[in-house]
Amino acid sequence: MGKNKYQSILIQPGEVTPKHIYQSRRQFLKQIGVVGLGTMLAGCAWPVQESEPVPGGISTDSRIDDLGDSLTSLSAITGYCNFYEFTTDKESVDELAQDFVTKPWSVEVSGLVNHPRTFSLDEILENFDQEERIYRMRCVEAWSMVIPWMGFPLHKLLEEVDPTPEAKFIAFETALVPDQMDGANSGMFPFPYVEGLRLDEALHDLTLLATGLYGGPLPPQNGAPIRLVVPWKYGFKSIKSIVRISLVADQPPTLWNTIAPQEYGFYANVNPAVDHPRWSQATERRIGEPGRRETLFMNGYAEEAMSLYEGMDLNNQI
Amino acid sequence: MTNQNEERRQESLQHQLNVLVHFAGILPLILLLGTYTRGELGFNPIEMVIQRTGRTAVAFLLLSLSCTPINSLFKLPVVGRLRKPLGLYAALYATLHFAAFSIWDYGLNFNLIWMEIREKPFIIIGASALVILIVLAATSFRFWQRKLGKWWTWLHRLAYVAGVLVVVHYLLATKGDLFSLQGDYAAPLIAGGVLIISLILRLPFVVRSLRKFFGQE
Numbered sequence: 001m002g003k004n005k006y007q008s009i010l011i012q013p014g015e016v017t018p019k020h021i022y023q024s025r026r027q028f029l030k031q032i033g034v035v036g037l038g039t040m041l042a043g044c045a046w047p048v049q050e051s052e053p054v055p056g057g058i059s060t061d062s063r064i065d066d067l068g069d070s071l072t073s074l075s076a077i078t079g080y081c082n083f084y085e086f087t088t089d090k091e092s093v094d095e096l097a098q099d100f101v102t103k104p105w106s107v108e109v110s111g112l113v114n115h116p117r118t119f120s121l122d123e124i125l126e127n128f129d130q131e132e133r134i135y136r137m138r139c140v141e142a143w144s145m146v147i148p149w150m151g152f153p154l155h156k157l158l159e160e161v162d163p164t165p166e167a168k169f170i171a172f173e174t175a176l177v178p179d180q181m182d183g184a185n186s187g188m189f190p191f192p193y194v195e196g197l198r199l200d201e202a203l204h205d206l207t208l209l210a211t212g213l214y215g216g217p218l219p220p221q222n223g224a225p226i227r228l229v230v231p232w233k234y235g236f237k238s239i240k241s242i243v244r245i246s247l248v249a250d251q252p253p254t255l256w257n258t259i260a261p262q263e264y265g266f267y268a269n270v271n272p273a274v275d276h277p278r279w280s281q282a283t284e285r286r287i288g289e290p291g292r293r294e295t296l297f298m299n300g301y302a303e304e305a306m307s308l309y310e311g312m313d314l315n316n317q318i
Numbered sequence: 319m320t321n322q323n324e325e326r327r328q329e330s331l332q333h334q335l336n337v338l339v340h341f342a343g344i345l346p347l348i349l350l351l352g353t354y355t356r357g358e359l360g361f362n363p364i365e366m367v368i369q370r371t372g373r374t375a376v377a378f379l380l381l382s383l384s385c386t387p388i389n390s391l392f393k394l395p396v397v398g399r400l401r402k403p404l405g406l407y408a409a410l411y412a413t414l415h416f417a418a419f420s421i422w423d424y425g426l427n428f429n430l431i432w433m434e435i436r437e438k439p440f441i442i443i444g445a446s447a448l449v450i451l452i453v454l455a456a457t458s459f460r461f462w463q464r465k466l467g468k469w470w471t472w473l474h475r476l477a478y479v480a481g482v483l484v485v486v487h488y489l490l491a492t493k494g495d496l497f498s499l500q501g502d503y504a505a506p507l508i509a510g511g512v513l514i515i516s517l518i519l520r521l522p523f524v525v526r527s528l529r530k531f532f533g534q535e
Contacts, residue, residue, distance in 0.1 A: 075361075079360075079361055080360070080361035080362060084502075088502045090361075090362075091361065141493070143362060143365070188494070188499070188500060188501060188502065188504075189494075189500060189501070190500065259494055259495050259500045259501065260495040260500075263495075275437075278439070278440050278490050278491075279434075279438055279440065279441075280433070280434055280438065282430075283430070285362065285364065285365075285423070287361050287362060288361070291425050292423065
């Protein structure tokens with residue numbers, strides 16, 4: 001509800017629509033065919049609808065997400081980033097990341113898999129169809145954005161390498177290149193940045209390996225050339241600039257959980273009922289909008305992702 | 319120099335320093351307004367204003383708290399007297415900081431604000447420091463000095479308590495783990511360092527030994 005600015009492209013009943021978009025709560029949102037259209041147009045140049053940076057946060061792109069929220073502007077998404085390897089100043093990352101070399105790039109996939117291999121980025125883009133997914137991102141610092149990612153579900157990559165039955169978790173690692181990253185040797189963070197998921201979380205269709213945003217390739221400050229996006233978890237789980245993926249038997253370490261285990265959990269599912277020890281998670285600031293809004297359980301993806309956590313008491317879990 | 323000339327010199331110096339302090343006190347506000355009018359408050363303007371007013375408040379409080387130690391060490395009463403205007407600017411920016419949080423960020427939603435203040439130590443501590451600074455600002459006039467007598471001095475020593483609370487508030491607002499020094503701790507740790515030095519410099523025996531060192535005894 002609210003702003004009725006969305007393109008009136010109709011989806012025909014027979015067309016394939018990604019499940020998370022289809023299962024919207026509001027009947028009229030089924031009229032948003034843009035994401036389905038994006039799937040069909042994968043491989044074509046998707047028009048970037050913002051030709052120039054828009055001051056402020058709300059996009060001139062009038063599309064909305066599955067809950068009816070507007071997209072965050074490209075300038076905000078690329079201008080306000082947490083990428084501490086470069087700097088802790090969110091609005092300086094874009095400048096400092098310009099010299100980050102992202103070509104050539106390879107992702108080594110190893111560990112408890114039957115077909116370990118190293119993928120070059122070109123191989124990834126060729127072998128896996130990229131589709132657009134509009135996801136909300138909720139930072140643990142209590143701000144959020146709506147981002148039109150381009151990417152493919154992680155499970156497609158995992159199917160290629162075929163995890164063994166012993167594999168229960170998946171670990172990711174970010175590139176660490178001190179001569180291109182000013183903050184890499186600050187001593188304040190135990191880089192390289194590492195993250196992890198439980199295998200079933202990794203295999204979920206929502207879990208995305210993103211290679212682009214707003215129809216173009218990922219800018220360096222957003223985790224070029226390939227990153228993870230797990231929309232129902234706090235943003236720090238969505239690890240950037242991935243160089244290594246390994247399938248492991250035990251829960252892997254994650255950077256923020258290593259720094260402060262009482263504050264940043266391994267699961268880190270968005271939950272307004274579970275406060276950060278030092279600040280509340282009940283509300284958030286949507287970049288580009290005034291005031292605050294209520295934080296949604298699992299960032300609004302509970303319907304899709306809740307089944308992963310049957311038997312777990314999420315209200316007692318950070 | 320005769321006593322009269324010396325007095326006049328001191329007065330003129332005091333006046334100049336006061337002007338400097340007022341200029342420095344207003345400058346951050348003017349700069350902030352400039353940033354706002356140029357539309358350069360960034361993508362999270364509320365956060366930027368909260369952080370800038372907070373940092374400015376900390377800076378002025380630390381400057382104010384260093385006046386008395388500097389006076390004791392170097393016998394500079396002109397600097398000693400700057401603690402009042404510097405302290406008032408600290409109170410001003412602390413109030414703006416709280417206003418940005420309660421009005422702009424939380425939209426005067428008293429329920430939500432009260433919940434945060436009650437539950438989160440970092441906010442309780444900040445709010446307590448603000449209360450102290452406002453009380454000190456309100457009683458900074460000679461009228462109150464007369465009315466409260468010796469209690470006035472006791473009351474205004476709470477400025478150091480405010481200093482400690484403010485440093486802790488700053489530390490608690492930072493992502494990371496303080497005890498292993500992992501996280502973005504540079505600024506609050508520097509603030510803490512300056513505060514500790516100011517506190518140490520209030521100890522009589524420290525002042526005495528340092529003054530001997532500087533050849534003032």
